Amino acid sequence: xxxxxxxxxxxxxxxxxxxxxxxIFIFLIIPFAQSVRESLYVSTPFGTRAIFVGLRNYIRLFSxxxxxxxxxxxxxxxxxxxxxxLSVSLAIAQLLNQKIxxxxxxxxxxxxxxxxxxxxxxxxxASMFAPATGLIPFIISKLFRGYSLNWMTNGxxxxxxVSAAATWKMLGYNIVFFLAxxxxxxxxxxxxxxxxxxxxxxxxxxxxxxxxxPTTSFLLFVNMLYAFFQVFGLIDIMxxxxxxxxxxxxxxxxxRDGFIHLNTGFASAQSFVIFFxxxxxxxxxxxxxxxxxxxxx
Numbered sequence: 001x002x003x004x005x006x007x008x009x010x011x012x013x014x015x016x017x018x019x020x021x022x023x024i025f026i027f028l029i030i031p032f033a034q035s036v037r038e039s040l041y042v043s044t045p046f047g048t049r050a051i052f053v054g055l056r057n058y059i060r061l062f063s064x065x066x067x068x069x070x071x072x073x074x075x076x077x078x079x080x081x082x083x084x085x086l087s088v089s090l091a092i093a094q095l096l097n098q099k100i101x102x103x104x105x106x107x108x109x110x111x112x113x114x115x116x117x118x119x120x121x122x123x124x125x126a127s128m129f130a131p132a133t134g135l136i137p138f139i140i141s142k143l144f145r146g147y148s149l150n151w152m153t154n155g156x157x158x159x160x161x162v163s164a165a166a167t168w169k170m171l172g173y174n175i176v177f178f179l180a181x182x183x184x185x186x187x188x189x190x191x192x193x194x195x196x197x198x199x200x201x202x203x204x205x206x207x208x209x210x211x212x213x214p215t216t217s218f219l220l221f222v223n224m225l226y227a228f229f230q231v232f233g234l235i236d237i238m239x240x241x242x243x244x245x246x247x248x249x250x251x252x253x254x255x256r257d258g259f260i261h262l263n264t265g266f267a268s269a270q271s272f273v274i275f276f277x278x279x280x281x282x283x284x285x286x287x288x289x290x291x292x293x294x295x296x297x
Contacts (some may be wrong), residue, residue, distance in 0.1 A: 032275070039268035050265075057269035066245065067253065067270070073159065074249045078227035080163040081170065085223055086216070088167070089174030094204070096175070097182040107179070114172030118230065122237030125165035155246025158239055162247050165238065166231050174219055181215035182208065221285060228278055250274055 039057050041050040061067055096107050113121075128136050129151055137149040151157040185208050193203040209216075232251050235241065241248035241256065248256075250270065258267030 035268045035271050037268075038264055039272050040265070042265045043262075053265070057265045058273070060266065061269050061273065066248075069245065070248050070250050070253045073245075073247065074228065077159065077163050077166070077231075077247075077249055078224065080160075081167050081227040082220065082223045084163075085167040085170050085174060086219060089171055089219075090178050090212075090216075092171070093175050093178035093182055096179055107175075110175055111172040113169055114176075116169070118166075118169060118233035119237055121165060121169040122234040125161065125168075125234075126238045129161055152239075153243055155244050158243055159247050162235060162238055166227065166234055169234065170223060170226055174223070177215050177219055178212070181212045185211050217286070221282060224281070224285070225278070228274065 038050075040052060040054055042053050042057070043050045092110060096110070100106075116124075128134050129149070131137055131148070131150040131152060140147060140149045149157075151161050189207050189211075190203055193207055198206065228249075229251055231249065232255065235247060235249060235252050236255075239247040241252050251274070254267050254270045254274070257263045257270065
């Protein structure tokens with residue numbers, strides 16, 4: 001096949017993909033292999049000596065109550081980010097897809113959230129909800145006299161606010177893709193539904209939403225990766241895993257064990273488990289989503 005596309009240049013296709021393969025090998029495969037190897041060892045705090053312990057780190061991991069608690073916390077956080085984030089994003093994209101005055105301004109205003117870093121998003125939300133100086137606690141104290149919104153001492157409230165901040169951070173990205181998908185829905189399908197007497201709600205669920213299935217499947221996968229791997233900066237700025245480990249997600253626990261407690265073997269075991277679980281879930285999700293997605297227009 002390469003000879004048909006590149007006649008007289010048998011080596012050219014391999015040269016073209018070589019840089020990408022080299023980058024993947026150096027920055028993904030080698031670190032992953034090192035992480036798997038280190039998960040079988042216990043190292044001294046300064047890394048001067050490594051002792052082979054086999055699967056002891058994994059046994060300790062699955063018997064740890066703190067790790068199980070972190071798994072539950074991550075699950076709650078991910079469900080909130082994915083379900084609420086995609087639902088709100090789709091609703092906003094549907095509104096932006098209407099013919100209203102100033103729609104361009106609204107599109108830009110709602111999309112910019114993705115342009116900022118998780119660290120900046122964490123600073124914004126931490127400032128808004130600061131118990132002593134934040135705008136939100138001040139407004140709530142005025143509306144509900146005598147009530148003080150101190151999320152830094154309430155684990156459930158802290159997890160809710162952190163989840164809302166992470167969802168807000170991802171809204172712009174989701175809206176862009178949903179809006180592109182909505183604009184590709186053929187108008188004749190919706191017009192035919194109106195002629196048949198279908199309501200706007202019925203037309204959306206029967207026509208628009210099924211045709212958005214490829215976009216929804218892609219965003220479901222991206223948001224899952226985001227919820228598991230890309231919220232470290234936000235957590236570190238807002239709560240640092242507190243109060244009482246209530247917001248200690250798996251990625252933040254891995255950081256604590258590996259870089260603060262210097263338990264590299266235990267942290268490497270955690271990274272392998274996260275990678276393995278996410279890979280299985282992603283493969284299952286993509287297979288189901290690809291099978292049920294509607295790609296024809």
